[in-house]
Amino acid sequence: MSCIPRHTKLPPEEHRADSCKQMASMNCSAVYRMAPAFKASPWGDFFLNHTTDSLLISHEKMTERVNKLKVVVSGLFGACKNVMEKLNLVDTLQHLGIDHHFEERIAAALNSVHNSEFSSSSLHEVALRFRVLRQHGFLVSADVFNKFRNKDGNFVNDIANDPKDLLSLYNAANLITHNEEPLEEALLFARHHLELMKCNLKSPLAEQVGRALKIPFPKNIKREEAISYIQEYNVHDEMYNAAILELAKVEFNCLQCVHQKELKAIYMWWNDLSTDIKLDYARDHVVVCYFWSYSCMYEEEYARSRVVLAKLLMLASLLDDTYEHATLEECRVLAKVIKRWDEKDVSLLPEYMKKYFISVIRNFKEFGKELEPHEMYRSAYIRKAFQNISECYLQEAEWSHRDYIPSLEDHVNVSTTTAGVELVAVGVLFGMGDVATNELFEWATAIRDSHAVKACGKVTRFMDDLADFKRENLNKMDVATTVDCYIKENNVSSEVAQAKIMSLVDDAWKTLNQELFERRVPLQIIRRITNFARSMMLHYHDKRDGYACSEEIKELLKNHFVKDIAI
Structure with missing residues (x-):
């Protein structure tokens, strides 16, 4: 996902093979599934126990x-x-x-x-x-x-x-x-x-x-x-x-109580999930994923969409972590299994992935229970969006393992999907009422033809990559960003490339603004999807990375979910 740091480059296949031979007495896969030094979530179990003064009313x-x-x-x-x-x-x-x-x-x-x-x-x-x-x-x-x-x-x-x-x-x-x-x-x-x-x-x-x-x-x-x-x-x-x-003031506090209760429920869901799958590399980004979902639709009546979308984003975050820590062959098997979406295929996966895959299947079934009988067709669309992001994670993993820098166009075609915006689009629609038609789901999952969805993906991708490129100055192991692609393709300095990528952010915003008048889809849908791009402007402001370093936005999130407003 956009907001999720890129796949860390792994050693070439032959080097990993040598390492395996040298460590024959160890589990070879552990050699190259070592986690980079991600910072832990600053929240811990905070939302499991927290209540504000507003809850006294x-x-x-x-x-x-x-x-x-x-x-x-x-x-x-x-x-x-x-x-x-x-x-x-x-x-x-x-x-x-x-x-x-x-x-x-x-x-x-x-x-x-x-x-x-x-x-x-x-x-x-x-x-x-x-x-x-x-x-x-x-x-x-x-x-x-x-x-x-x-x-x-x-x-x-x-x-x-x-x-x-x-x-x-x-x-x-x-x-x-x-x-x-x-x-x-x-x-x-x-x-x-x-x-x-x-x-x-x-x-x-x-x-x-x-x-x-x-x-x-x-x-x-x-x-x-x-x-x-x-x-x-x-x-x-x-x-x-x-x-x-x-x-x-009253409405802010009233909704904050709703959001706190949702965060508590999602943290309980996450604790059960993480305890079950036991992935030591899994990062806790529950508050951030919920913030993105809440940014799209904070109103009380959209609770169903908000909660499902937050969980979808967290499952995708785990998927990204798993692609990042797997060998290339394991990545290919994982992509194949997710594409087939059959629990029987769990036997094809390495042991550490099995419980995660079963948990994904189980959670998607739970999402389906949120739907009315006439809405059941929507389950296929969130599954399709998850499968699409998996395929694109695999492509990024292929590039990463080969130490390959693609063309900017090829990169954008893949990374606007890993930006998570297709998941966001179907997640927003998933819990909406009759306004969310089958035609709108088709529109949301045809990212190359959906101008608003693609433009939102570009804002997200480019803002993330500008932050990633800044972080690369400290960690040269990061995979290529769109900034790297532009540098290679045009033989320019990093300053010129960053300015170009920032101009592409501006260009994507022009498209989002244009969509307000095109009316290809209802205005409220355009607004919800554009809200995701807005959250990225806030999340990655001044090239900070509030995902990899969530401590940087802790105060921002406190203002939304912890501090009530005096009346």
Whole structure:
């Protein structure tokens, strides 16, 4: 998987054979299944025992309060007198992460905004309308920013001194699609001037600019923004409403209780699984896998998809670890057995893999029990996605054992699947209601033809590889990344290659933005899959590797799953 470090290079076959001869009295396979020095999970059994102050208040009471506040906030839509009041209300609900409660009201409001005449000389207002409408699938032309340019095409000097205008322009321009050069220029202009002034800004604008320069609002996950914005939203905000703020706080704590209970259940599942399969090289990435799943769909009604997806990702993590520690021949046998998906084939596997394979089969049967009778066909799709990732792990293992650096194109064709995005796509759909049709599952598993899925895989792969390449400076045993492929293919420096790969991340984001308007599939599905790419922007920010070194993101995860919000 993307997020999982690449297969460590093993010694050439002939060298391993020599080692076996020299260690004839030992189990030969152990010689070349030695684990690299991965850091242990920083969580241990934390979530098996942890409770927050929020749990002292019953979930039922918090839900009751949330429902009452939703009625109050819903009434605010009818009180909006003009376009800007509607936009500001929707934007506030987005920043606080509670917009999902008002999807129908928001859709009606934005349809009205889109169809209304709009003329404003305020860059902030123009940019806000542009961004909010694009985020909800309305194609707004970048020409709306022409009024803020001189005759020579450059932005007027006045806006270079207004941080609020610049921040709005910057976040709006990050919804750029392909062949939108004016937005490219807007991005560079806004970022340049925000960088110049960021040290001289007052709170909360200083924090908002700092967050955007790290990860622009449209590329960040909602809950991460909400954690900060809840603290910044106060009586001095022009759209302040006490009911909105209370709803954001109570709902955050209410959902955090749900997520803690799910994490506890998944840890119990993991303890049983790891005790059963007894793989000493297996890494505990339960919290990280759950975080990716939660990033895609944190709302309470998606519990079924969220839990199944988290387990799917953890099983794939174990699969990746197993390919990493097996001999090449064992890898080939494992891939064959997973492709056939027959418990009788367990006898073909080496002893240490047998219980893992049986556990995979058993867990997939358990996933099937989560489905309604008319949904049973979905089991075949998550199995297919798991088989596909297995085949691609094998290809990476073949490259690794041969010390082979493929072309960038060949690498991407394989590694966008090992990025785990196909598993994510079917996992998201697996527990959804009737919106998840058979046609959508076909779309999700045809990664080369599914623009959103492939683009999400590219964001994930490239962000991971940039972090991997940075780590390679310390560990030359890592297998080739896309950065290595580009260096070899184009005979360029590592700096040039990293810049190119980062530009490919930007290009993939343009595709994801474009998919908001293409409407090949329902907008909510595009959003869920794009959320996985958003989580990778956070996970691998500044080329850190929060997977291999999960201690680096422990504080981030605490904010989501441990620390409740004072009300």
